[in-house]
Amino acid sequence: MKRLLLSAALGLATLSLMKSTASAKTESLVLGGGCFWCTEAAYEILPGVKDVVSGYAGGKEQNPTYEQICSKLTGHAEVIKIDYDPAVVSLEKLLDYFWHVHNPTQVGGQGNDHGPQYRSIILFTNPEQKAAAEKSRATAAKTFRDPITTEIVPLEKFWVAEKYHQDYFRLNPNAGYCAYVIAPKVKKLKAEVAAEKK
Template sequence: MLKVFKQVVCMMIVLFSTTFATQKGDNSMNDGLGKATFGGGCFWCVEAVFERIDGVTDVVSGYAGGHTENPTYYEVTSGKTGHAEVCQITFDPQIISYDELLDIFWQAHDPTTLNRQGNDVGTQYRSAIYFHNQEQENSVKTALKKAEKIFKKPITTEVKALEKFYLAEVNHQDYFANNPNVPYCTFVIAPKINKLEKKGLFNDDE
């Protein structure tokens, strides 16, 4: 039922929204801020998690890792563009480090399930880390080794340099915040947020 509802929502979004302009992966740090790009299943979930992290100044949903220019949500969900649903996270390294964001990334999803998270199935839902520079690549390699000792099953996370990041349609931005009562948010995102909150992952004022 949730899957059918989500498909209906997707069709409505395609009909009534437009795709944002393409953005290339930014390897620099602007105004002392850093960027991280993660894929951990539906970007609505990933966005909702990282928006609650102290030191994160902005989170936007989009697409990365594919071969089609300017993909739409409908095209990405078809699995034919090669893109993963991702979130690009802007953070203040004086408050939270990239390594700490990686720690949260592992906790926020299951990196051992290939091309799926829960009932969301498809290559667009794959676990992925797209690093922005050499320093991040080194951090990912170290974090991956640590994670492999924690998870019992093999980690399937795709790790590669970010080539292009495409901002998703406006209806996908801040989805959980704007649509807290839709079934997918109620039965999938909210329980995940509550679980991570109990672990003390979020700000006390969230």
Template sequence: MAGNVETALLGGGCFWCTEAVYLEVRGVTSVESGYAGGEIAQPTYEQVCTGATGHAEVVKLSFDPTVISYRDLLEIFFTIHDPTTLNRQGNDVGTQYRSVIYHQSPQQEATARQVIAEMAHVWDAPIVTELSPAPLFYKAEDYHQDYFRQHPMQGYCAFVVAPKVDKFKKTYAERLR
């Protein structure tokens, strides 16, 4: 199966939300929360939260393209966050919460451009999702990994993450593990 695994690097606001959804997707073999697109090596959560490092909170997905396509992953991505708000998702504000697709190949870039163009007809405001070549990815601290499953009753998880996961499950029931 190792030959059938591809990688996607996506930022759609808080990585706890994005990670929680993609952990439920059939064909996604692993999800890591982390940071990408910034200017310092090995940033910490505290540094990224200041907005001064230039990093976005992202998830690194490994997926089997024979089970789920990159296109399908992007369609989910555009359903679970608002790609029309610059550097913001709900009450999370700052460049670290920007909407971003870091493509791994020319094929991923072409697919992302096509999906963005299609999604422009779905949203009432212009899509501001950044599309850039994949930079270095820095895995977030261990306590951020699988955060929602470990802390479902924590306030942010209960009121922000859980509704996004529920929306995904209702919208994409056929994609659940």
């Protein structure tokens, strides 16, 4: 009898583990909205986001460096790859949030950061992401006075940025750009996220 109960308990534990593993799915989205230090910091506070990695995409240069990106000749944009749990946060929510973390109507940069590497861009990996991005952009366009300039293009390759760019705001909160540009934005976004939970 004890053996039978132990066997049943092990079977239930295995089934429970399988279910929790199945529900712990991770999906990814790549997008850019100006300096990746800003967008990385903004998405790291969103519930359901597991990891955010800064990088480069949308250009032709293979394995580009930050210096090459800054030359404005490679065609790449500063982007982030967001790994998220779709059971906690939807693709639609991530895209809706995108229109709040930057100014998608600005041409040739973001804020005081000028150049094509700071352009607004969503890079899709499948038809579902493309359709969701186009729908989200159309909805967001109704809330802006000026036209949205965000590109929606296929992701050919995501290149991880140099190590010192990763988690930049978290590791350098007192650096000038972080303290005066990123911190106020993150504070505002945290308040919006908190308000949505109520």
